[in-house]
Amino acid sequence: MAASNPPTAGATGRATPSGASAGRPAVGLVLGVDDATPLEFWVAVAPGQTLQLDDVVALERRLPDGATVEIYGLVTQIRARHEGAHFQSDVFLIADGTLPAQVSEAALVQPTRFEPEILLPPLPGTPVRLAEASQRDTALSFDTVERRLPAGLSRADEPVYLDLDFIDGTKGAHINISGISGVATKTSYATFLLYSMFTSGALGADAANTRALIFNVKGEDLLFLDHANRLVDDDQAARYRALGLTPGPFRDVGILAPPRKGDLNATPATGSRKTGVAPFFWTVADFCHQRLLPFLFADAEDERQQYTIVVQSVTAQLAQLEATEDGAVRFDGRLIRTFPALVDALEDRLSPTDPDEPPDPRWTGRAVGSGTVNAFIRRLASAKRHVEHLIRADIAKAQAHALDLDRHQVTVVDIHGLHDRAKRFVVGVVLRQAFEAKEASGSALPLQFVVLDELNKYAPRDSSSPIKEILLDVAERGRSLGIVLVGAQQTASEVERRVVANSAIRIVGRLDPAEARRDEYGFLPAVARQRSTILKPGSMYLAQPRLPVPLLVEFPFPSWATRPAEAVRGGGARSVDSAGATDDVDLDTVDGNGAGPPADDPFAGLTS
């Protein structure tokens, strides 16, 4: 029929296009029955052509002075309908050959770039072409990125980059990842980004000194980073190479785990990895002098809680105790080597045996009643069994087990087996240590990355705690200090706004449908929100400041093992951990299930 002429450049009476859309046949024309705006417009797809979601397109608009604006955009929605049909049931008549109708397809395009930046709507009738190769880079502003960090592949298997300027603090910092558990998103992607950071060359010479601190909060996925993944086949390897990366394990990894409870030798408590793991804990002297007590109290900064005054007073007093060379402290004439002993001593100090004698106000704070003191003691005592193995001076050379975040390029701190209270304590203390070290160094470079999942636990929206304060410090001042937080959570709506808001890069994996509707994901267009609820494993939406539209990326299967069954025997990078053990996984003692993922889902088996 007459309407089926394929569109040509001449169809609009415009001169032959150059630049943005030269050469390729038009896939369609900007249509005129829906408003075309500089923020979005519809393209009628020409007969015999197709556009699909995530396609990148280019078109032009001629200005009155003869200059040309090149407009680039991303297809975010496509619809097809019968024109000439009025009733839903008309489709049967049309299929029967009784009622004439035309199928029309239209794609919604969200502009990603105007070159030069003159924000005009494209004119109806303008031919639209697919942007490929260098044009695609222009469309996605990759051509203006000096330091590109490979961040994954588009669905068309073309590389997608992040601008390092928005990660390392030059123009912005921090990465925030949301997504439900179990679809290989958050930590897998965070580690992939780290791998890309260290091996892509984007960091240049700084890569060697850049450090990453990773908290392993769930499972044991991150305990095998230093072992190559035997499930990475040629296809997956090719995906790494398409991004300019070489698949392999992380090179310089230190793995720290808490000591086993009740074990006087303080052997690390990890399940499947028996070797190459060093224990970490703090001496009683560290605990007192580094003022770690508040981190045992999740709500210690909450002004409404009376006992926080006691916490502050006790912390100040503990800092003045005399330490011994082996990490113990002297307290009221007693030598304190364990946390329970410290709690007992504190109890004696705060609750005098003679009830008529008021407690020492230097320890309790002024005008504090005995009820408040008792509340403090109760809370402290309840923490005892969760952290006693982490605070101790009962083994030889206890000081040697202090955390050294500088020794390895990647330091994994395993806290997955700890009680929530102990997790918060470790995260808070380690973060503060990293933060203070950076503050003291006075230089943003080399960068310190911190990967922390379950941010909702450590920086919840509705309460205050020392850990949250540290995270807020990292989020707000880390950019200038060179600390980059790669935070993750299932639900961004439950995380402190300022932590998420300070992240320049926002990433979304599969979301719960109710969660996807929340304002926290306002950077996702409506269709992307819908799609986020059905994203398949290994796919994420990437929102970065350079692009007004989030991009869908797929990242390759981890080339490092995420569980013992995946580890290449003896193939890991060799490194020496802080306890002097070699790093091979004891593969004969591991309890992996040995089953590889099914071929069609490279991410099967990943848990977070």
Place this chain on the structure above:
Amino acid sequence: MSAGPAMRFAVDTWAPDYGTSREEQLQEASRPVDVEVEVLPDRWVPITPDPAVRPAGAITFVDGVRRIDARIWIGEPDGFDRPGVCATVAAGAVRCLPGRATIESVLVERALFSASPVATDLDVGAAGRYLLKPTPIASDEALYLAVHNHMMSVEERLSDELEEPGLVVYDGRLGPRNGPESAGYVKSQHVQYLESTDLQAVIGALEPGQRTPLFHIGGELPNWSWYLRLPGPRSHSMSGIVRVELPGLGDVSDAVERADLLSRTLPRFASESHKDARAPQNLYPIAGLERELRRRLGDARLLDRALRQRAADSAGHAAVSAARSAAG
């Protein structure tokens, strides 16, 4: 833009629809009717077309639409204004194959109908150009008839250009379009061809899918014709009744064969009342084609604006020349 002196005209302030209520009530010259061609009058009963006749696989429907865009008044040297009608007509064909109905071609034409001797083509810029079609008489009736005839001629031109049209059904009377495969499809019955009430009763007795015996309508352009009842709810005796006509040439047995074929083919296309105000007679392909044609006529308000703009320009131009001649 046309060169030479511009035609001076004004667009009537009344909406063009006023005065067009006469529609299709074109006078039917009384024509001789022969009801004895298939069976004798006393044997007239409803006929069920032979079920062995397979409905046509391919059929083309041709239809046209017209719209009065504006009634204008053309200024003449004697100081009087003569009427004119600016109209757009469109004709199209839809080819129905099993599983696929396609609009094959569409012709759209704009024309100015007037008896004024000073009338010229009317160029309205991007909206198009109204080609002058002179009419002998300036009456409203003559102008509207000219619009109708122009539409018929566009339909005819269009059907001449169809490739392998096969069975062609024209919406409305066949008129001069008497190709061997042509049929006319008359939805509304304004003329009583059957004088005898006994014969008229046969129409009322038709069941869906049944037809009357053939009758022959004489005159300058003779036709074979019959009534057919389409499937659908029956609210009165003429519900779903259409009259179909063929060119009145050749042998009656050929005509009977074609009547059976058409009577077997057309009911499939009958529309349902919730989808079409003129159901079931307004066949789906024709309804769909008409919708498309009306769309192709272009936006009436745009044309109206373009015409009024042009009229204002012409008045301004005339005023300037008048002022010049006065000054000279």
